[in-house]
Amino acid sequence: MSDLELRFIGTGNAFAPGGLCWNGFVVDERFLFEAPPQALQSLNRLGLDANALEAVVISHHHGDHFLGLPFLLLQWKYYGRRNPVTIVGPPGTRELASGIALKVYPGIFDIKYEINWVEANSGDRVAVAGLELEALAVKHDRRLSGSLGFNATLGGRKFAYTGDTAMCDAVRDMARHAEVLVSECASRSDVLDIHMNLVDDIPMVRAAMAPDAQLVLTHLTPEVTAEGLANTTIAEDLARYRF
Numbered sequence: 001m002s003d004l005e006l007r008f009i010g011t012g013n014a015f016a017p018g019g020l021c022w023n024g025f026v027v028d029e030r031f032l033f034e035a036p037p038q039a040l041q042s043l044n045r046l047g048l049d050a051n052a053l054e055a056v057v058i059s060h061h062h063g064d065h066f067l068g069l070p071f072l073l074l075q076w077k078y079y080g081r082r083n084p085v086t087i088v089g090p091p092g093t094r095e096l097a098s099g100i101a102l103k104v105y106p107g108i109f110d111i112k113y114e115i116n117w118v119e120a121n122s123g124d125r126v127a128v129a130g131l132e133l134e135a136l137a138v139k140h141d142r143r144l145s146g147s148l149g150f151n152a153t154l155g156g157r158k159f160a161y162t163g164d165t166a167m168c169d170a171v172r173d174m175a176r177h178a179e180v181l182v183s184e185c186a187s188r189s190d191v192l193d194i195h196m197n198l199v200d201d202i203p204m205v206r207a208a209m210a211p212d213a214q215l216v217l218t219h220l221t222p223e224v225t226a227e228g229l230a231n232t233t234i235a236e237d238l239a240r241y242r243f
């Protein structure tokens with residue numbers, strides 16, 4: 001089995017507390033999870049080629065997860081992308097992304113490459129370039145068109161990403177599935193019905209995982225620490241992890 005490589009383009013929650021970049025990560029240099037506003041900047045800082053991304057996987061449409069897409073589209077148009085790209089997101093992703101991108105960069109879809117838009121509902125399975133995804137509805141902002149987490153398999157390795165969510169059955173499902181679980185942890189102890197916190201929720205997430213599975217926390221404030229949780233990593237901006 002090959003290693004899973006995660007590189008974080010950001011680890012902060014929506015408020016970018018303490019100057020953290022907004023959350024997102026790249027798996028094996030080919031799959032970008034989330035398109036936060038600084039996605040292209042962070043990819044460039046990491047020396048990752050945005051044209052080499054096979055897919056962008058977006059959990060929901062809050063701006064800190066989504067508003068970097070126009071810059072990726074800009075890069076792809078003007079810096080020679082020819083290979084197709086797949087953009088996965090909840091229902092309405094194509095219309096919303098296209099509307100914003102066309103308004104801020106007119107002509108952005110006069111392109112020489114193909115975009116495969118995949119709008120996923122809970123339970124849908126998506127396969128792209130060796131990555132297999134299962135979308136799971138999570139418990140987040142119900143005013144949005146959807147909020148997803150993902151069970152994923154790549155190269156025989158199982159990982160999962162919660163997206164933004166409060167504790168729910170979908171998170172437990174991902175915790176059981178994953179050798180590596182990337183989980184949101186939006187605060188140390190704030191009790192909200194749309195997010196998890198370190199004190200109340202993350203111990204339950206950890207307990208639902210296999211003891212030797214790896215938990216990686218992101219969508220953070222600087223107050224979040226590993227607190228003695230086994231096999232748990234606090235993701236850092238621009239860091240690389242191999243599992």
Ligand SMILES: [Zn+2]
Pocket residue numbers: 060062140141164
């Ligand atoms: Zn959100």
